[in-house]
Amino acid sequence: MSEEASNLGTETRRKQGAEFWAEFRDAARKVSGDDDITAQTIIVDDLEQRYNAVLAETKQLKRQAKTRSSDLYVDSRIHKLQEENERAWEVQMEAGKKSLERLEDQLAVVQHENDSLDATLLLQAHPPGNDGSHIPPLAPEQLREVLLLRDEEKGDLVAAIASLKRKHADRVNAQTFGDAASDDTLHELKATRSRLRESILSLTPSAAATANNGEARYDEDAAALSTQLQRAHDALASHEANAALLKTHMRTLVQIKASERHVAAVLLHVLFEHDGEWTKNDLQTQVAAIVGVDESIVIRALYSLVASGLVRLDRSHALGLVTSLLV
Incomplete structure (x- = not known):
């Protein structure tokens, strides 16, 4: 059992x-x-x-x-x-910057070669008759190819020069506007000074007896007005610098690729609504939901804005802090 x-x-x-x-x-x-x-x-x-x-x-x-x-x-x-x-x-953005620097160097070299070729063609077209020297002419096909190549290079140079001229014109216009505003401010301050002087003289019982005191008072008023004028000049210079920077940022924003322009604009708008700062993950999620695209496109647009100097990405922050430089 x-x-x-x-x-x-x-x-x-x-x-x-x-x-x-x-x-x-x-x-x-x-x-x-x-x-x-x-x-x-x-x-x-x-x-x-x-x-x-x-x-x-x-x-x-x-x-x-x-x-x-x-x-x-x-x-x-x-x-x-x-x-x-x-x-x-x-890495791609760094490579793009280096490529741009190389192209600028090549442009300078091409411009120098173009000047040399123009001088050579001028000598061939109008050879000097007093020294008996003679430069052998180029073949027609070679000359045509060289001229076509130089025409293309000239077109590129003309476009670059036109861009530089536009920038110079913008700078001149901004400076002219600043000078006009400074003149208006100066005239206004002078008129205020004259009114103050007249009011002081009218309130003084004996202008002859108090001329010395009035003069000292005028000097104080003049010093105060000079200080105000300097502050006005400083404020005007600051506004001009901000306006020039904003124009540069606007041109940079327009130069962004057409496929990313709408996403970049939405990125800037969302940053503006959050007082110019937001975490990277929340920002790209919000923009992707608004535009209806994949987050990789939003990341591409964000780094385009970073490369253009419109926003700053702080990786020292735990979640990655994106700050708008336009706010």
């Missing part, structure tokens, strides 16, 4: 779930008397319910742990890809 119970216990420990509880009930009925069957059945049912509840809770916790680990992996992967894209864009 004891050997059979031992074998039965070994088999019971190997079984699980419903089969385990069925074998457990049979063993309890065999070992216990008829009076204890009902009480043990209640205990067994209670243990089975607890076991099933613990098992269900364990499965639920396993599913939750698996889901959370998957979400964390996806989030980390997304952030890693975004950082890689940002670094790639920064």
